Amino acid sequence: MQQQGWNERFNPRLAVRKRVGAIYLGVFLAAVLVGVIGLLVLVAQVLWEGVPWLSLHFLTDYPSRFPEQAGMKSAIFGSLWVIGLTALFTVPVGVASAIYLEEYAPKYWVTRLIEVNIANLAGVPSIVYGLLGLALFVQFLAMGRSVLAGALTMSLLVLPIVILASREAIRAVPQTYREAAYGLGATKFQVVRDVVLPTAVPGIMTGTILAMSRAIGEAAPMIAISALVFLTFIPYTPLDRFTVMPIQIFNWVGRPQAGFQGIAAAGIVVLLVILLSMNAVAIYIRNRTQKRSEE
């Protein structure tokens, strides 16, 4: 130490401190690996178990007591129904809410209440939405355990996500666009309809797709609404009974026979492929618009 010129009272012990730092860095890297490896192992295990069970008839057949013959046709169609109707209900309401909060809402307590409320709704457990749907749509409004009741429930569940994403997209529209439109004499509504909305569409679409990919994986609220896990028909009207992919997977996971673990994994593969393609589309839209706005 002396020859380095350190004062005796000032001993930085740099070597020790750097070694401590290196150890910590190792710990941090290990934590990152836990996350990454966890995901890889999960995907690998699902593929390993599920791919041998994948076939065309798995997509086009109804569930069966025999794993070799079981398919998820009813679940796939049920999910398509639920997602389609959910998008139909959520997008107009979510975008309109976002427009109100970003473009119209004066700063007073009602606005604050709506904002706090949306933040809290995002934290409500999904099964609680299921109970709301069960009491409100299935029983009180007498829709029965139908696709419509399921889709309405799912709409309320993903509404906060769509609102938050749409608000961000609307906020990202440059203020100069609005001012230019006002300068040409447009009314507020014309500015919103003809300038703000078209510019915000890609962001809104990205958020909506992500919200729908959340909805397609939700099982708990749909169990409260549908309760059905074994269905050998597909819904033809919004008032028909239904099942969805995650419920079907849940049912297969719970069966003790070995084969059903395999088709549960196959079902998960199908679900994950759909999820990944939805996310890919969302990312594609996001990247394309980013590029365009840079031009």
Added chain:
Amino acid sequence: MDTSRQPPGAPADTAGARTAPTMRFNRNRRRAEVQGRIAHGLFLAAALVSVATTVGIVVTLVVESTSFFSAVSPWEFLTGTRWTPILQPRSYGVLPLVMGTLLVSGIALLVAVPTGLAIAIFLSEYAPERARRILKPVLEVLAGVPTVVYGYFALTFVTPILQWLLRTLFGYDLLVFNALSAGVVMGLMIVPMVSSLSEDAMVSVPRSLRQASYALGATRIETATKVMVPAAFSGIVASVILAFSRAIGETMLVTIAAGATPKMTFNPLESVQAMTAFIVQLSLGEAVHGSLEYQTIFAVGLLLFLMTLAMNVLGHFVVRRFREVY
């Protein structure tokens, strides 16, 4: 800023020359204003849908629970230690379900908090831009995997590994359904929540603090643990609280992997039943509207809602109240 009321140019009033184009302009203008007023109303109505949702949740839970509590005393419900609502003799003490939920969520936090915090520190203090650009989407995917998939993973992969480990190490036979496996996998599930919220908190700490720390001769790890983490502490605590709330409300994973035996235990190796798992169990049996079973679901749902609400409010309060202002 009320631009909509200014008649732009206002040619109609000036000359009195009511030519055809001006009249058309005025008519269009009036129509646009009426449209605008209708649209304003519709937008407000849409924004109120979310308020109505909250009201709907509270009303339905309270109404059905009121019927439940006219049959079962709230005191018995909240302090009873036996939960057998569908078996004779019936008993409605909810504590075993609460305990099951807390046990699994507690294990999840033990996994997720250190891991998530370490990832957050790595991402905000160490990781080069390229590593961040790969890692963040990976973590997002982890957060986006449906919970039923995590349930499958816990039951068919993690549980057998734990069974093998415990048998070879301690000669202990682990049950197929146990709180430990569900908790560990749930920990993996909520890691992204802890890490992304904590990282946001650390990134928003002013750069000058970090620079000051380096200027004083601190190493990277010292800067991270003694400057950045304390400065972002409120955000980190909030991330843990919100992750806990998420864990309490998580349903499919605990239903699939933790079991269906309500039990007063802190032993992670036992099979338990979480509150959410109970709701699913009874929902699958299509509880008849108006029956006590049906109302039981809502009473448990109300308790669950209040617990997560308290957590969320606390989380937002911590962020607001204890935020260091720079």
